[in-house]
Amino acid sequence: MTINTNLSAISAARNLSSSQEMLTKSLNRLSSGSRIVSPSDDAAGLAVAEKMEAQNRRLGAASINVQNAVSYIQTADGFMSSMSKVLTRMSELSMMAKDVTKNAGDVALYQEEFQALQKQLQDTVGVGVLTNPLGKFNGIMLFAPNPAGLTVTIGEGVGQEMIIGDTDLQGGAMGALLAQAAPPAFDISVTSATGAQMLVDAIQHVATERATLGASQARLEVAATTLSIERQNIESAISRIRDVDVAQESTTLARNQILVQSGTAMLAQANQMPQSVLKLLQ
DSSP states (O other), X not given: OOSSOOHHHHHHHHXXXXXXXXXXXXXXXXXXXXXXXXXXXXXXXHHHXXXXXXXXXXXXXXXXXXXXXXXXXXXXXXXXXXXXXXXHHHHHHHHHTTOTTOOHHHHHHHHHHHHXXXXXXXXXXXXXXXXXXXXXXXXXXXXSOOTTOEEEEOSSSTTOEEEEOOOOOSXXXXXXXXXXXXXXXXXXXXXXXXXXXXXXXXXXXXXXXXXXHHHHHHHHHHHHHHHHHHHHHHHHHHHHHHBOOHHHHHHHHHHHHHHHHHHHHHHHHHHHGGGGHHXXXX
């Protein structure tokens, strides 16, 4: 038995320090909600989680790209839906103008509405001298020729892309119709047989372009669903690595609290042991 070196107190102090460290870790985990408070808690897990987090962020960006592409298509389709109605009305006016019971004044009224609708189509698509059409999305002309189309990133990996083909209404049957309506003159008459056929062809042109865009939108919606599922699964994997199991950690906290309390009591007892040496000196 010695006075200068109290091995029991040293051992008790070491055990108490270890218990306090574990208690602090449990408190940090429960207060932060994270199982990995510092890299030393799980270095490998932290590295995996960081890599998966980066992948998840890329998936999030790709999801936004897809949603914006869907908005682009929906905007274009909205314009073309209106165009179909306008073309249908123009066809109706063309037929009504051929009514033998209509006088010249009636036909002139039909012609006035006919030309106004022509001008609306031209303003939307953008032909002739018009360089700033109504049909735009974030500065992109919706109905101008673009042979390369628009490349949309639909996944986080390299090369996971799809192309939205151009919707060229400045050419083809629609372009031919609008070319006749270029200012300052409108060459198609409401009673023109040529104009009537152009209207039929333009209606078919717009319908075909809408169907093509619809197919692209369907593919984008599938891609959006796939990205959403993939993000959910990655989030789940990251959670298993990073997030603390509250039930388990609460049990660990209670155990560490008891160890700290008992360690404190035992250290106090160990510090009292050298006093027994005094009895030997009496």
